[in-house]
Amino acid sequence: GENVEQHPSTLSVQEGDSAVIKCTYSDSASNYFPWYKQELGKRPQLIIDIRSNVGEKKDQRIAVTLNKTAKHFSLHITETQPEDSAVYFCAASNVVRGSQGNLIFGKGTKLSVKP
Amino acid sequence: GAGVSQSPRYKVAKRGQDVALRCDPISGHVSLFWYQQALGQGPEFLTYFQNEAQLDKSGLPSDRFFAERPEGSVSTLKIQRTQQEDSAVYLCASSLVRDTDTQYFGPGTRLTVL
Numbered sequence: 001g002e003n004v005e006q007h008p009s010t011l012s013v014q015e016g017d018s019a020v021i022k023c024t025y026s027d028s029a030s031n032y033f034p035w036y037k038q039e040l041g042k043r044p045q046l047i048i049d050i051r052s053n054v055g056e057k058k059d060q061r062i063a064v065t066l067n068k069t070a071k072h073f074s075l076h077i078t079e080t081q082p083e084d085s086a087v088y089f090c091a092a093s094n095v096v097r098g099s100q101g102n103l104i105f106g107k108g109t110k111l112s113v114k115p
Numbered sequence: 116g117a118g119v120s121q122s123p124r125y126k127v128a129k130r131g132q133d134v135a136l137r138c139d140p141i142s143g144h145v146s147l148f149w150y151q152q153a154l155g156q157g158p159e160f161l162t163y164f165q166n167e168a169q170l171d172k173s174g175l176p177s178d179r180f181f182a183e184r185p186e187g188s189v190s191t192l193k194i195q196r197t198q199q200e201d202s203a204v205y206l207c208a209s210s211l212v213r214d215t216d217t218q219y220f221g222p223g224t225r226l227t228v229l
Binding site for chain 2: 104
């Protein structure tokens, strides 16, 4: 089955710096890769996702890149702000139209942005 | 509209008790998932419904865990004879399926087994 590895487990940056979180997956059939942000005691919230037919996607300060050959994908946050502090999870899934694959999550990265 | 809701938000059970956790998905969402999140870990898949059909229950850790979605909307996750290792946050997520793959999560139920 699918296995998702996520690094680093903790990341501390100064406000305004960039943050990069990396994930690798094992199943070449995986084709959907979402990133979730989870604040303490709150629900996971989708911040960005990418499908295997594209290599990069951006949304304001957040971007995700996907390398299908190497089976890894990364989250990039630029101009970090204190409110970006949270735990970030990557996930992988095999979605077939009309059906739904369950998400396999990484273990999470605790991001701390220092003012 | 309203997001995914779950109840209760917190549940304390004595070892050996049965518990029932409820999930109300977003209206019209066909797919419903249950995940278990241990402290400091990522969510782990338990089971998946498409409408009322339970299509995948491979993640349920033992036969003490049972889930149902009889009318294709609200779902209940039941844990019988709870054990300390069942202590975790139980997350429900729903998805529209046809037009998007995005899974929207509920706030979770934090289960503590004493």
